[in-house]
Amino acid sequence: MRPDADCRLCGLCEGRTSIVLPDGNVTSGIVLVGEAPGENEDLEGRPFVGRSGKILEGMMKDAGFSRADVLITNTVKCRPPKNRDPTEDEMRACRPFLESELHDARLVVGLGKSACRDLMGYDGRMDTIVNVMTTIRIGDRDVDFIPTYHPAATIYNKMSREELRRTMEIIGDML
Numbered sequence: 001m002r003p004d005a006d007c008r009l010c011g012l013c014e015g016r017t018s019i020v021l022p023d024g025n026v027t028s029g030i031v032l033v034g035e036a037p038g039e040n041e042d043l044e045g046r047p048f049v050g051r052s053g054k055i056l057e058g059m060m061k062d063a064g065f066s067r068a069d070v071l072i073t074n075t076v077k078c079r080p081p082k083n084r085d086p087t088e089d090e091m092r093a094c095r096p097f098l099e100s101e102l103h104d105a106r107l108v109v110g111l112g113k114s115a116c117r118d119l120m121g122y123d124g125r126m127d128t129i130v131n132v133m134t135t136i137r138i139g140d141r142d143v144d145f146i147p148t149y150h151p152a153a154t155i156y157n158k159m160s161r162e163e164l165r166r167t168m169e170i171i172g173d174m175l
Contacts, residue, residue, distance in 0.1 A: 001100035003077055010093035012078035012086075012165050018045040022073035025058045029106040030171060031071045032056075033098070034150060035114035036086045042079040047072045052151035056111075059087060059151075059165050063172035070171065073101050075118045098170060102138045107174060112150025125154075130163045131170070146170065 001166050002008070003019050020037040023046045040050030048056050048067075060066055076086040076094045091114075098118075102108055110116040117123050126149060135142040146167060154161035 001097055003094070003097055007077075010076075010078075012090055014081060015081050016078040017042045018073065019047055019077045020047050020074060020079075021077065022071050023047055024067050024071040026071055027070060027104070028175070030069075030103060030172075030174065031073060031105045031107070032109045032111055032171075033102075033115045033119060034072070034074045034111040036074050036076045036083075037079045038083055039079065041074075041146045047074050048151070051155075055151040055154060059168040060171075061163065063168035065172050065175050066105055069175055071101065071105075073098065075115050085114045086118075089124070091145055099138055102143065105138065105143050107144045107146065107171070108136060108138070110145065110147045112148075112153065115150075116147045120147065122147070123168050127159075131145075131166055 002021060007013060007019060020041050034047060037047060038050050041047055057067060073074060075091045075098060077097060080086050108119065110119050113126055122129060129147045131148060134145050136145040148167040149160040149164045151164060154164050
């Protein structure tokens with residue numbers, strides 16, 4: 001299930017250039033979920049192609065895999081204005097698309113607080129849950145879930161960078 005090209009389920013449609021669909025290996029069973037497309041993603045129509053994407057790709061490479069080995073998506077498919085966090089209503093509007101993308105996942109990785117809030121209902125401090133494997137409910141089944149930092153959070157924070165690197169190593173070991 002994918003959004004129609006003229007999707008108007010929420011207000012994000014007003015400012016978008018493109019709907020950003022998942023990218024990578026749809027059969028890998030491992031899905032990385034970010035919060036929302038940024039400016040570069042909106043222009044290119046692919047998730048994680050800007051600065052955060054470069055960080056993520058570098059860490060994946062260091063862990064022995066690439067974006068072609070996993071599926072990468074976001075909780076919402078359109079860019080929020082001024083790169084703000086997506087709202088609950090916006091995430092709810094895209095939830096059927098996200099659940100469809102996660103249908104065959106054996107592991108879901110939440111990149112950042114918004115993704116973790118949407119997928120596991122957690123709205124507390126990230127440092128208390130990062131890299132603590134749990135399960136989330138997707139449709140009628142439980143799926144392994146790893147919450148971690150968004151790549152943007154690692155730019156100026158060494159601890160966040162090391163934790164995200166550790167997440168990528170966990171994924172690399174599972175592939």
